[in-house]
Amino acid sequence: MFLFLLAIDFIGYSFRLLNKDIAESIINLTSNPFISLFIGLLITAIIQSSSTSTSMIVAIVASGSIEFSDAIPMIMGANIGTTLTSTLVSLSFITNRDEFRKAIGAGVVHDFFNILLVAILFPLEYNYGILTNLSSAASNFILGADYVVQDNEFRYFLLTKPIVIFIGNLLPYPIILAISSFVILALAVKFLAQTLYKSITGGSREFLQKYFFGSPYRSFFWGVVFTAGVQSSSVTTSVIVPFVATRKISLKQCFTFIMGANIGTTITALIAALFKSEAAVSIALVHLFFNLIGVLIFLPFPIIRSIPVKMAKSFGRLAMKFRLAGFIYIIVTFFLVPFALISFNREDRSDSKQMEKIEEIRKEPQNRPDSLI
Template sequence: MNTTPYNNSLKKNVLTISTVVLGLLFFMFSIDFLTYALAKLNNEMANTLFMATINPFVGLFIGLLTTALIQSSSTVSAMVVVLVASGNLSLAQAVPLIMGANIGTTLTSTLVAFGYIMKKKSFRKALSAGVLHDIFNIISVIILLPLEIYFGMLSKTAAWITQAFVSDSRLLPGEAAYQGFFLRPVSIYLAELLHWPLLSLLTGILILIGSIKLLSSLAYKSLITPNFKKIKKHIFNIPTRSFLYGMFFTAAVQSSTITTSLMVTAVATGKVALRKVFPFIMGANVGTTITAVIAAFYKTEAAISIAIVHVLFNLIGTLIFLPHPGLRGIPVRLAKHFGRTTANTRLVGFAYILLTFFIIPFFLIYFNQSESPARPIEPPKNPVVGEISQTEVDPPDRLP
């Protein structure tokens, strides 16, 4: 009996599992290391960051621009969790950053659509699929950002859930929750070896990006198999099933950009109708929050709360559209209209990308910085195993 195929398969599975475990360890280490490095930043840098995000609209566009530049909302959301855990950002300030990251991540699928620019019909379909993700997230922000600014809906709800169900006392006692089990001694050693906080920060970001890319690549190769292709035709028949597939697939690859880019290709080639991929894209939005949840797992209550905010934002947006076919058709019709307009006048598409993802965010951030008050504002204290104070979740009294 020939056991060679079995042995080869076993070796491949063991290698894959070992690599996944290694990727997860590097991911958790990068989060702990970034938390420690950010806590060591000087007061001036922390104050600059704190003041820049006092205006929620500036926070929104910082999240959007940062995600558009590095093309990973998973990385940005994980870094926001780190900023909250290290005490450099309050919970209320972090919410617009998460919303902005959700919009910024949609740039990739829109750029993928431009690969079909020479074929007018395919380009129209591809661009409609690409901007559908944009439109969904933009509408969600238009609805939920004012509710957050005036009532603190997301931050207060997340804080309540955290304190009620996942408080530090129910996870790990004392410093253990913050220090990330055995990872903190390694973080301290590496930070002392690198000496400069900024160098430590850059190193942590590179490890974070590398670990996410490694995990995404492994999951993508595991899921895109001939068997997966065979059942693909059954995914989009029922909206709820499509949503669940999108959610679990994206949670596995930790990248909504991969998921939505695949959908752009599917729509452009005529394999799936635009209205049928919308629930899948909504599922991808919820699935991508897994990165922030993992990043916050052993951090402070405030860090766990911002991860819950990320989940709530995407979940509420989904609940607005998914159960209601009439509402679900609004973003689809808008996306189709944009696709037709851009297919006829391609300059519209380029202008949309430049204005939405780069020019408007950059100028808003730049002019806000030039008009910032000179008086320093003390950033929130470092919440080592922090309780969420009322000042962290209270919204501003008025719109800036």
Template sequence: MVNQLNRASRLQRVTSYLLMLVALAFFIFAIDLLTVSMGNLNNSVANSILLATKNPFVGLFIGILMTALIQSSSTVTSTVVAVVAAGNLELQQAVPLVLGANIGTTITSTLVSLSYLMKKKQFRRALSAGILHDFFNIFTVLILLPLELTFGFLTKLSSSAAQLFSDETYSGSFVYSKLFTRPLTEWLAGIIDIPFVTLIISIFMIFGAIKLLTTSVYRAFIVETFQDISKVIFRQPYLSLFYGIFFTAAVQSSTVTTSLVVPLVANKRVPLASSFPFIIGANIGTTVTAAIAAIYKTEAAIALALVHFFINIFGALIFMPFPIIRNIPVQLAARLGKKSSNTRLIGFAYILLTFFIIPFILIYFSK
């Protein structure tokens, strides 16, 4: 009986590994198809789609709204990388989109906290944990966006760093490297023969590939491992940071790993302050997806992947070294969680305003 269970477990693990490889190949294929379709789009169509991103604040809120709607910053950032690689979006226009995606991705952990709505004390702690992820990314954007708009801080830094990995020089348009999937993507794009339809299909494929990849890796590595070492993960801040990076890089989704933290905080297994370094690490780990999407080896695509990485690295450098600064988002999240547990409407209003109503209104009136 024991041998049969072990065989079943090994078979399930091998199946998860194979599924993970298939999902990775599917993800690369979807990204390649998106790049080809963007390259085939009529310039006027492409310009009309991306016109709003010329306003950095609109780009920021488009990133928030898109990510909140599909609940995957990995999908948004990898899509933006592909669009930049195709030469239809300039690097400096793409930076606010990635900053917005960083905020939008936090909605999932906040929504997870709503499952504790009927249990007042647990809801307070759960919502505080979800909001803590929001506050970290919002504060990081509030610091980095003005630096980017004033000095081109992230654009210049990432462009300089990208030159270490690419021989290309930025000129506004790029010749992307042909991947092993290119014959198949060009064949499929030719069969459909409508670039805009191919574009929509490729975006859905990217989303599906990331979900498939996340599920396969989660089953193969995360479930048992996370449960086994959850007692030691949160003991030391920098060890917790490392685990956040590791687990999130494995599943390529910060929403998965940060959502695992919410029940732990809600059930008092992990203090709110101890969960913060793990959340910071999760933000760094999720940048792996953009790095895979930058496999085109164009300087712009690599630079944008580095932008995503630098955003979260600088966020970690701002909050991790100084406990006093690190405690600011924790205290604010705890206070808002307390108020929301007393008046449940506050929690719903916060989610709707932050992730949907305010971004939609600002995008609408920007026209």
């Protein structure tokens, strides 16, 4: 578990070394909700921690730099960005065609679920403010009118951060750190999966199927419990990938477990947020309602529940035929498209500001010296 968290922290550290100012330079571009969505996705993919990216958003909302409603699309994007970890883990099975097909399906089913959920909730939030209203009402009910905002900060990776900084100073090469981190991540997840499988089931596939994945609601329940226990959805959703790859559980069972993991991770964040600021509580509630609505839409209805599973299976077959498809999917979905859209939006805003200045100069020539006219 420690090696897993260390690898996650190293991946985020190595990406930040590549461009230290990228998160700070793009996080305030929130005038366009669609761009805000991709900002949350890109930042979480770079940092490799939805908790850290969420805390950054909370700090900016609390400072008054952006409105709470403007930050909600960023939270949606962060939900997609955090699924990168399990997709990265699935690439470690690339040497075995059949295992890779199942692993990549287990990795991307989480992506597809969140992408479909964003496609449903983003228009509702944009037009009706459904998540804004729900979270604001719940926050006022939980905290009350007399709640005093506390000036606290989120702190994560208290154990791994000193090690990461020490090694990062000794070896300040982000590419080497990123590659090494991925190797450690893959090894840690495989070892953790094997250990959990043997310790929980005694090596019995039948025991695992009967007591943990016997029904969709049972696997959903254990997804909530395990994730709330280890306080990291990245751990549970990544550990489940080797289970699917080695045929211990099916992709359908994996998907309902992942839905439970999404709820489990929001419970931990919500408890932690109660001791922070009002903005932290509201952000945690947005995360909770986002995933809870997704569960209510997909879990009770087998036909709807099968949609992301079928999409993941199709992509798994494609990745089995073309091994580079997995790498291309990660680069395009998590980095290329978000970064291109954000960069284009920044240039467009810069051009518009220049045009505004030119118009001001044209309209008010009498206010300047004759030498400038």
